[in-house]
Amino acid sequence: MEKIVEQTLLYDFYGELLTDHQKEIYEDAVFNDLSLSEIADEQGISRQGVHDLIKRCDRTLGGYERKLQLIHKFQQTRELVAEIHKLTKQFKETGDEAFIDRIGEISSDIIKL
Numbered sequence: 001m002e003k004i005v006e007q008t009l010l011y012d013f014y015g016e017l018l019t020d021h022q023k024e025i026y027e028d029a030v031f032n033d034l035s036l037s038e039i040a041d042e043q044g045i046s047r048q049g050v051h052d053l054i055k056r057c058d059r060t061l062g063g064y065e066r067k068l069q070l071i072h073k074f075q076q077t078r079e080l081v082a083e084i085h086k087l088t089k090q091f092k093e094t095g096d097e098a099f100i101d102r103i104g105e106i107s108s109d110i111i112k113l
């Protein structure tokens with residue numbers, strides 16, 4: 001996964017678990033695309049301090065994902081729902097009951113996630 005996409009997903013799922021200070025700096029770096037120097041000047045801390053905090057946030061957010069697997073489960077669910085969507089269209093076109101059976105299997109898989 002591209003780093004910025006990964007950071008965005010991790011923040012979307014787990015960002016509220018960061019402190020307000022961490023969130024502010026992380027948002028400036030990831031979403032507002034500010035340089036480390038710009039953030040350091042704005043926050044009154046060193047450039048190295050900003051760098052370390054962002055790395056620490058990345059590790060923290062990644063740790064939450066390793067333990068909770070919310071992003072992984074979300075992506076699996078999206079793939080399964082896309083398959084259900086495709087099967088529904090095929091059922092409408094053909095009327096083949098086998099598509100309904102497969103939709104039932106997939107929905108059971110989603111419930112187990």
